[in-house]
Amino acid sequence: MDVPIVQKILKANDDLAGDVRSLFEAHNLTAVNLMSSPGAGKTSLIEAALPLLTANLRVAVIEGDPETALDAERIAIHNVPVVQIETAGGCHLEAHLVKKALDQFDLNVLDLVLIENVGNLICPAEFDLGESYRVAVVSVPEGHDKPVKYPKVFRMADAIVLNKADLLPHVPFDTATFDESVTRLNPRAPVMRTSCMDNTGIDAWTAWLRSRIVREATI
Amino acid sequence: MDVPIVQKILKANDDLAGDVRSLFEAHNLTAVNLMSSPGAGKTSLIEAALPLLTANLRVAVIEGDPETALDAERIAIHNVPVVQIETAGGCHLEAHLVKKALDQFDLNVLDLVLIENVGNLICPAEFDLGESYRVAVVSVPEGHDKPVKYPKVFRMADAIVLNKADLLPHVPFDTATFDESVTRLNPRAPVMRTSCMDNTGIDAWTAWLRSRIVREATI
Numbered sequence: 047m048d049v050p051i052v053q054k055i056l057k058a059n060d061d062l063a064g065d066v067r068s069l070f071e072a073h074n075l076t077a078v079n080l081m082s083s084p085g086a087g088k089t090s091l092i093e094a095a096l097p098l099l100t101a102n103l104r105v106a107v108i109e110g111d112p113e114t115a116l117d118a119e120r121i122a123i124h125n126v127p128v129v130q131i132e133t134a135g136g137c138h139l140e141a142h143l144v145k146k147a148l149d150q151f152d153l154n155v156l157d158l159v160l161i162e163n164v165g166n167l168i169c170p171a172e173f174d175l176g177e178s179y180r181v182a183v184v185s186v187p188e189g190h191d192k193p194v195k196y197p198k199v200f201r202m203a204d205a206i207v208l209n210k211a212d213l214l215p216h217v218p219f220d221t222a223t224f225d226e227s228v229t230r231l232n233p234r235a236p237v238m239r240t241s242c243m244d245n246t247g248i249d250a251w252t253a254w255l256r257s258r259i260v261r262e263a264t265i
Numbered sequence: 266m267d268v269p270i271v272q273k274i275l276k277a278n279d280d281l282a283g284d285v286r287s288l289f290e291a292h293n294l295t296a297v298n299l300m301s302s303p304g305a306g307k308t309s310l311i312e313a314a315l316p317l318l319t320a321n322l323r324v325a326v327i328e329g330d331p332e333t334a335l336d337a338e339r340i341a342i343h344n345v346p347v348v349q350i351e352t353a354g355g356c357h358l359e360a361h362l363v364k365k366a367l368d369q370f371d372l373n374v375l376d377l378v379l380i381e382n383v384g385n386l387i388c389p390a391e392f393d394l395g396e397s398y399r400v401a402v403v404s405v406p407e408g409h410d411k412p413v414k415y416p417k418v419f420r421m422a423d424a425i426v427l428n429k430a431d432l433l434p435h436v437p438f439d440t441a442t443f444d445e446s447v448t449r450l451n452p453r454a455p456v457m458r459t460s461c462m463d464n465t466g467i468d469a470w471t472a473w474l475r476s477r478i479v480r481e482a483t484i
Contacts, residue, residue, distance in 0.1 A: 051270050084302045084386045084415060085407025111414050112387060135417055137356065137387040165415070166387055167303050168331060168356040187406040187429060188304025195330050196303060196384070198354055210406060216435050217462075243436075 059173050062141035066148070066176025073153040074260045077161060079139075079175050081199050082183035083192075084165030087209040089117045090242035091183065091251060092160050096124040098252040103157045103259060108147045110139040110164045117162065127151050138169040141176055157259055167192065171199040179258055182235075185210040187217050190224035193231055200231045205238065205254055212241040278392050281360035285367070285395025292372040293479045296380060298358075298394050300418050301402035302411075303384030306428040308336045309461035310402065310470060311379050315343045317471040322376045322478065327366045329358040329383045336381065346370050357388040360395055376478055386411065390418040398477055401454075404429040406436050409443035412450055419450045424457065424473055431460040 070077050080088045092107060099105050106127040109117040118130035129147040131139060144161060151159070161177060163170040167184075182203035184192050187210060193200045200206060206228055214221070228237055236254065240247035289296050299307045311326060318324050325346040328336040337349035348366040350358060363380060370378070380396060382389040386403075401422035403411050406429060412419045419425060425447055433440070447456055455473065459466035 083304065083384070083407075084411055085404075113416055114410075114414050116410055116414065135387070137385070164387070165302070166356070166385060168354070168383070168385055169388065185304075185406065187404065187432065188302075191333075191335055192303055195333050195335065197332055210436075213406065213432065213435060216432060217429075 056172065059141050062145060063174035063176040066141050066145050069145075069148065069153065070159070070176060070178060073156070075153060075156055075159060076179070076258045076260050077159040077175075077177045078179045078181055078255065078258065079161045079163060079170075079177035080181045080183055081163045081167070081170045081203075082165060082185070083167045083188055086165070086183045086185040086188065087242055088162045088165070088183055089120055091207065091209060091240065092162060093120060093124065094242045094245070094248045095252045095255060096121075096126060098248070099158065099255060100124070100126065103256070104155055105158045105160065106151045106156050108144060108159065108161045110143075110162055112136065112164060127156075133164055137164060137166050138173050139163050139175055140173050144175045158255065167196040167199055171202060179204040181205045181207060183207045183209055186213045186219050189218075190220045190227075193224065193227045197231050200228055203232060203235050206232065206235050207251060208237060208239045210241060210243075211239045211246050212243045275391065278360050281364060282393035282395040285360050285364050286397075288364075288367065288372065289378070289395060289397060292375070294372060294375055294378060295398070295477045295479050296378040296394075296396040297398045297400055297474065297477065298380045298382060298389075298396035299400045299402060300382045300386070300389045300422075301384060301404070302386045302407055305384070305402045305404040305407065306461055307381045307384070307402055308339055310426065310428060310459065311381060312339060312343065313461045313464070313467045314471045314474060315340075315345060317467070318377065318474060319343070319345065322475070323374055324377045324379065325370045325375050327363060327378065327380045329362075329381055331355065331383060346375075352383055356383060356385050357392050358382050358394055359392050363394045377474065386415040386418055390421060398423040400424045400426060402426045402428055405432045405438050408437075409439045409446075412443065412446045416450050419447055422451060422454045425451065425454050426470060427456060427458045429460060429462075430458045430465050431462045
C-alpha cells in the first residue's frame with residue numbers, strides 16, 4: 047500500500063540528485079559518500095585522510111547526523127570548509143540536504159567533497175546524493191557477518207573499508223569469511239583494511255580517494 | 266509533504282502493536298524489544314542470557330535482519346523456539362511482522378519473548394511492536410558520543426546496556442561522558458555494563474530480564 051508513496055519520494059530524490067551530480071560535474075569536482083553503521087569510524091577516516099589530501103587538494107566536508115554538530119567540530123579543527131547537516135532524527139541524508147549544504151561552499155575552489163552520511167547501514171543506500179563514488183565502511187568489532195546481513199550498501203560500493211583493524215586480536219572476527227563474502231557481493235570494489243589508531247592502511251585509503259580526483263591538483 | 270503519509274503508516278503500526286500487546290497481556294507474557302546498531306552484540310547478549318533464564322523460564326526469540334537467518338541459527342542451538350524475520354532490506358521490525366512471527370509459538374507455554382530488532386540505531390525507535398519493555402544496546406567501540414547523536418532510542422529505553430566492556434582498554438571511550446549523557450537523556454533507565462567475552466555484567470543483565478517477568482516461574 048505504501049510502496050507507490052515511497053517510490054514517489056525516491057523519484058523526487060533521484061531528480062534532485064541529478065541536479066547535484068550536474069553541479070559537481072560542471073565544477074570538475076569529485077564527491078564521495080561514506081556510509082556505515084554508527085561508530086564504524088567514518089569521521090576518523092576523514093580526519094586521518096585530511097592532512098595527506100590537503101597538501102595539494104582543496105577538500106570540503108559535509109557531515110550528517112540525527113543530532114549534534116560534534117562531527118563538524120572535529121573536522122573544523124583541520125581548517126577545511128565543513129557543514130553539519132542535522133537531520134532532526136532522520137535516518138539518512140537526501141539530495142536536497144546536500145544541495146542546500148553546497149550553498150555554503152565556493153565550488154570553484156574545491157577538488158573533493160567528502161560526504162559523511164548518517165550512521166546507518168541500511169537506509170542511506172536507498173538515497174542517491176549525486177555523489178561520484180560510494181564508500182561502505184564497516185568496522186571489525188561489528189563482526190564478519192555484516193556484509194551478508196546488510197548486503198545492499200556493500201553491493202553498491204565503489205570501495206569497501208574494513209576499519210578498526212587494530213581490534214582484530216581482541217574480538218572474534220573471521221577475516222576469511224568476511225573477505226569471501228564482500229568479494230562475492232561486490233567483486234569490483236577494492237577492500238581496504240584500516241586503523242585510525244595505528245595508521246594501518248591510511249596511505250591506501252588516501253591514495254584511493256586521490257585516484258578519484260577529476261581536477262588536476264591545483265595548489 | 267510526506268509527513269501525513271508517514272503518520273498514516275505509523276498509525277496503522279500502532280493499532281497492530283496494540284493488538285500484539287493485548288495478546289502478550291492475555292497470556293501474562295513479557296516481551297522485550299532489543300534495539301542497537303548492527304554488531305553491537307544483541308544476539309550475543311541473548312545467547313549469554315538464555316542458559317541462565319531457561320533454568321526455570323520458558324523463553325522464545327524473534328530475530329530481525331534485513332537478510333539471512335544466521336542469528337536464528339545461533340539461537341536455535343540453545344533449544345528455544347525461534348523465528349527469523351527477514352525484512353528483505355527493511356530497516357526495522359513492525360508490529361504486523363511480530364504478530365505473524367507469534368503464530369509460530371504456543372503463547373500458553375511461554376513466559377518471555379525476546380525480540381531482536383534489525384541493527385539500526387534510528388528507525389526501530391519509531392515503531393511500537395507491542396513489547397512490554399525496550400532495551401537500548403550500544404557497544405564500547407561505537408564511541409561514547411552515540412547517545413547524544415542518536416538520542417531517541419536511549420530516551421525511550423527501559424534499560425540501557427553498554428556492551429563489549431572488555432574492549433575499554435583498547436579503544437578511546439570516555440566513560441564519564443557516556444554515563445553523564447545517558448543519565449541526562451534518560452534518568453529512569455538502569456545502565457548495565459556487559460561483556461559477552463568475559464561475562465562481565467551478564468548476571469545483572471539476566472537479573473533485569475528476570476525482574477520483568479509477569480508470570481510466576483512455572484518450570
